[in-house]
Amino acid sequence: MSPKDLLLALVVIVAWGLNFVVIKVGLDGLPPMLLGALRFALVAFPAALFIRRPKLPWRWLLAYGATISLGQFAFLFEAMAHGMPPGLASLVLQSQAFFTLFFAALFLRERLRPASVLGLLVAAGGLAMIGLEGDHVTPMLALLLTLCAGAMWAMGNIITRRFGNVDLVALVVWGALVPPLPFLALSWWLEGQARIVDSLLNIHLSSLLSLAYLAFIATMLGYGLWSTLLSRYPAGKVAPFSLLVPVVGLSSSAWLLGERLGPLQWAGGALVMVGLLINVFGPRLFSGRAAGRATPSR
Template structure:
């Protein structure tokens, strides 16, 4: 990966790591489904009038919007509203790396390398350790919904890869036309007109800033850069970088929300991070060791 693309990956990691704290802050004043509707409405409008539609079939545009935008965040926002802490959400959501590799193998025929398998198995153990804490530091529903959100993200990664070369800013903007109406329909059903009206009439500056961050930094900037990386490199090389997001997510949640980790959760987090190291650097390390042995 070139230095420029590595910098892009680090920018995404920072933007998405802080994103979980911003979501938690936004949910203090706006219910989850309404927050999703506002987020993606702001991404799509007025940009859709100035950004050219991506040159892809509508089915791919809809699939992208339905998975990465709608499916992922319906599940994640609801998970965080029913007891999933911001820091742990940033960690558990990285199960998307498993789903991305599995879906890429099934749909795109991409193979697994030894370090990929070893790294993901280590990280899976870490997620399992964290899952044991469901019902204590986090709710069972929050944990399971976050895993489901990770599956949606993984499928969205593969859909982005399957599209081939596409203008990513236009994909993000036009793909954001898909979520607002379903989010609003869910908000009407689950949250009700009275809560929607009260949230909008009493919306605070903090909530407005949270929505702006979610729309422009986490969505437009983050997914544009991420999609470009997926278009240039195999999914197995790009997806593991997202495992660094919890480092920022856990640190920012501890600093800004005073969220801490239990000893068990800390062990799980270390295993997930160790899985990333093996996944990304395992092949290089093996070659160095073989070269030294010769």
């Protein structure tokens, strides 16, 4: 990867890692479902007027928007509103990698590789350790909601596997047409008309800046640059950079918000990262060792 493209990858990782701190700031002034409605309204309008719709049936666009956009962020925003620390959220959300493996085996009949199973078990142990200390630092409900967000992301990954080659930016923009009205309906139901009106009438500058960041930096810029990198390099060379998102998320949350995790949560977080590394790089190591054993000596 060229130095210029490496810099682009790091810009994306920083943008996505800081995303969790920005969500926390946004939630200080707006209720979670209203924040979701406004975020995706900004992504979709007016961008959808200038970006051509991806060549996909509407049912797949609806499925994508309902899972990766609506489902993932409804659970994530609600989890963070219920006390999920931003840095820890960035880490636990990576459980999507293992939910994706499970859903692929269940719905696509893909075979689970030994390295993936090992990585899953290691990460599951890490999540269990995080949960053991959850009552002291993170409410268990918030942890479960974040896992639900990861599961919705994973379901969206399974759906996108049916697309083949598709313009990622167009997919994100047109998929963003789906969530605003459901988010608004959820806000009306869960948060109430009075809170919606009060939040909008007394919206703070910090909330407006958070919305702008979530819509234009984390979403439009982030996915735009990520799409550019995927068009230039194999996915296997680009995807591992996403492992740095929790690193940025945890460090920025500690630096900017003073987030402090307990010893078990740090240990559990380390195990989750090890599990993710095994899942990403383990198959190559396993196949390399197998090839080495199969090579005849001379």
